Amino acid sequence: MNDDALDDRLAEAPAAGKGVSQLGDARTGKLAGNLSGFCRTLRRAGLPMDAARMALAQQALDLVGVRHRQDFAAALESVLISREQDRGVFRELFEAFFKDPRLANKLLAQMLPKTEGKAKGPKQRPRVSEALAPPKPEAKPRDEQTIDLDAAMTASELARVKAADFNQLSASEYTLVERLVRDIPLPLPTVAARRTQSGARGARIHWRRTMGAAAQCGGDVMALHRLQRRRQPLPLMVLVDISGSMERYTRLLLAFLHCATMRTQVGGQALALRRDVFAFGTGLTDLSPAFRLADTDDMLVFAGHSIQDFAGGTRMGASLATLRQHHWRRMVGRRTLVLLVSDGLDTGEPEELTRELDWLKRHTRKILWLNPLLRFDAYQPIARGAAVLHKATDGMVAVHNITRLQELAGAIAKLLKQ
Secondary structure, eight states: OOHHHHHHHHHTSOOOOTTOBTTBOGGGTOHHHHHHHHHHHHHHTTOOOOHHHHHHHHHHHHHHOSSSHHHHHHHHHHHHOOSGGGHHHHHHHHHHHTOSHHHHHHHHTTOOOOOOSOOOSSOOOHHHHHHHSOOOOOSSOOOTTOOOTTTOOOHHHHHHHHHSOGGGOOHHHHHHHHHHGGGOOOOOOEEEEEEEEEESOOSEEOHHHHHHHHHTTTTOOOOOOEEEEEEEEOOEEEEEEOSGGGHHHHHHHHHHHHHHTSEEEETTEEEEOOEEEEEESSSEEEOHHHHTSSSHHHHHHHHHHHOSSTTSOOOHHHHHHHHHHHSGGGOOTTOOEEEEEOOOOOOSOHHHHHHHHHHHHHTSSEEEEEOGGGGSTTOOOOSHHHHHHHHHSSEEEOOSSHHHHHTHHHHHHHHHHO
């Protein structure tokens, strides 16, 4: 449905009398239901939504009205969206939710809009398709005190999901965890940059600012202003194993790293982080273009199309050789922090892997091995590839559940202090 068609249909609606809201008769109490239906769909798609946002959306629509489709959509988007990565999801849901002209008539008639069937057109994001899918019938009636995981979680359920191994999650739990990992922060340590800036402390005198201040005081130098080195986050390189044994972990870790490393706080400012991401199996795939996309779902779709050897085995030595031959310029001196995500089950030659890891270690700051097999208390790196990784890397951290991902930032900070 185009904008003109909606405008014409809305213009034909009967005008309300005194004491009647722009969206319908407020005395019937249907206005909140109209908005809550759309807001619940947004919440099912993983967008942060609460009663305060719904109330603010109602106030915005009372001011803007529904005569113009663009104003109607912009008003909702301005109050319901707070993250850039959710903007594309909101627009797809808005188009699907208000696409049928009968839904617009139902909205004006104070009926709760519902999507009937599947929307035709461009392929939707998985979050959009799941949010618009009809609820599955339940075999047993649920107790009134039971809380649906789509809307909220009890403390016991949340604790269980946080401690659950990614490889043991059901389909619905896996989808829920994929949403939760996107909100886990990963503040990376900073290092002194080559460029300088004005500061209270510093080894060098800021002569330009000092002389400028002296000129305003009749030529008397009242204070010596200093130059200090700027702080910048460490450059990050992520190497992700996409073999069959890592299938359940790869998607979650890619979603986590995409959101967590998009920006970092340095001195109260949000700065873009330099990150290079590669997937390795039987070969090496550059996922850095996919990570430049703002939306995580778009990144996962792009990465899925880019990777040609998914679940096909692991030849880590040959993949690192390709990195050395074709992508060595991605290394920023010896400052790059490498996160190597793998279970260490390599099918290549240990000598080649040892040689390539030695080269990588000489050209980077630290190499941290993120190993999901550490979920086993008695785990020992006795496999050939795991033994080489254990000897060459600077540290090993478990990443098999949400709790471990929340502890990753502390493990990185501890590693860099060594």
